Amino acid sequence: MQTLLRKELREQWRTYRILVVAAVLSLFGLLGPLSVKYLPLIMARMPGVPEGLAEVMPEPDVAMAVDEYVQNLAGFGVILAILIPMAAVVGEKNSGTAAMILSKPVSRAVFLGSKFITYGLIFFAGILLAGLGGYYYLGILFEWLKPAGFLALNGLLMIYLMMFMAITLFASTVSRSQFAAAGISFSLLIFISLLGTIPSLSPHLPTSLIDWGCALALRLDAEPAWTALAVTVAVTALAWLAAWLILQRQEL
Amino acid sequence: MSAIVIEGLGKIYGPVTALDSLDLHVEQGVVFGFLGPNGAGKTTTLRILAGLARPTTGRAWIEGLPVGPGSHARRLVGYLPEEPSFYPWMRAGEFLADLVGRLCGMSRSEAKARADEMLVLVGLEEVAERRIGGFSRGMRQRLGLAQALMNRPQVLLLDEPVSGLDPVGRRDILNLIDELRGKATVFMSTHILSDVERICDTVGILDYGRLIALDEKENLLRRYAVPVVEVNFDAAPETVARWAESLRELPFVANIQLDGSTVRITLDGSVQSSVDLQQLVLGSDLLVLSYQHERPQLEDVFLQLVG
Secondary structure: OHHHHHHHHHHHHHOOHHHHHHHHHHHHHHHHHHHHHHHHHHHHHOOOOOOOHHHHOOOOOHHHHHHHHHHHHHHHHHHHHHHOOOOOOHHHHHHOHHHHHHOOOOOHHHHHHHHHHHHHHHHHHHHHHHHHHHHHHHHHHOOOOOHHHHHHHHHHHHHHHHHHHHHHHHHHHHOOOHHHHHHHHHHHHHHHHHHOOOOOOHHHOOOHHHHHHHHHHHOOOOOOOHHHHHHHHHHHHHHHHHHHHHHHHOOO | OEEEEEEEEEEEEOOEEEEEEEEEEEEOOOEEEEEOOOOOOHHHHHHHHOOOOOOOEEEEEEOOEEOOOOOHHHHHEEEEOOOOOOOOOOEHHHHHHHHHHHHOOOOHHHHHHHHHHHHHHOOOHHHOOOEHHHOOHHHHHHHHHHHHHOOOOOEEEEEOOOOOOOHHHHHHHHHHHHHOEOOEEEEEEOOOHHHHHHHOOEEEEEEOOEEEEEEEHHHHHHHHOOOEEEEEEOOOHHHHHHHHHHHOOOOOEEEEEEEOOEEEEEEOOOHHHHHHHHHHHHOOOOOEEEEEEOOOOHHHHHHHHHO
């Protein structure tokens, strides 16, 4: 596992994917609190903005900033969690490198697992950077949040993104092109969003983790979304397991 | 014990039968040439042996271990696919030392030493620090062979090992394979019959997924090659032609080709036919400059069997 893990990390570094993930997540992590704080001021000074609009905009507060932060990271994080791993398996199968590696004494579970762990580590680093930056700006622009709550928010965000990574890895295993893999993942994203419109289902869906995380960060009273957490972890595990079982049966 | 045992191996892709009840034993330490036209099932056989594909029917063993995805037989095998693929961002040296060597269970220092040794062996030591993405096809082929040899395999599976190589590269790789004789079992598929003729001890010919010939190379040549005698006369071409025409009616002469004063006579294969022809040549009253039995070629055998 160590050898393939090192190879995967080296690949992500040399192909600049680590930098892309870190840069995008950090940027949007920082932009959350900054945009909430300064958008009304920018709008007030922009020419052509109807008079009085800036005044009717709500006064920015820490809740709005946290919400913006998490929406940014969840939105762009999901896009990255689909685009970065979409070629992970199908790309290696099509190019022939998977056959080269799997003719060596290495299991297909390790081959798949090393990819999943690597993507997990990259996104962990990205969210860590975004979290540090976001926490700092939330603190200096609004108020200092309790670290444990903010940590919990980012932890739940990470779990949410891991689910999309696992789904994309599964899609990359079953599909014949990386774009088909991305298509499958985006379809599932849309499907989950549509399910979220059903009020009875919504609290049990992965998106509820984000609301729960916000509540924890802001120390608000909110119902813990344990079912959503269980569903997210279960989908992640099932996607990985299905990818492994399918890869086991595939010919290279 | 045979190094490779294949029993009733079959592989069906939809309506296509790629392999049809293939039975094969390859002895240890030999260089085995696996011949066949395109689509005969050579690559499928190699992929099954390398654990990358599953047979529809039958089984195969390498050094007594069953092959298949996840099989321990992979520890004993080196595999070179027809078009070896690499990570373009990796350097040749690190690919062998940090990836292949470590996957084969070597320690870091052992893998580095073995990688350096392999790079020298395949003539890539000068480009060890270059990215593989910039390698030519020949260089990739050499690196492919290096990775297949990293774990000192007992069985080396080579799919068209010299395709894409220039004549010097081809010679080097064939010499290298030749040197492995007795140290490892080499199972190589190729289209280049002269290469098989040069280095293989045993030859198997596959056609439409079925093994149609299997024997030691010399036996195969003896059994299937058509005897051809070339006689060069010191006489006018018209006189030689007249004499040659007189042979056409003979029952043991299969074909006659004329080229000036040289006659190329294809015989029916019996020993007596060679003796009879020799007497006819001596009795022709023509001055013979040379009389030569052409060495049978593997190409003749191949074309006779699958042509």
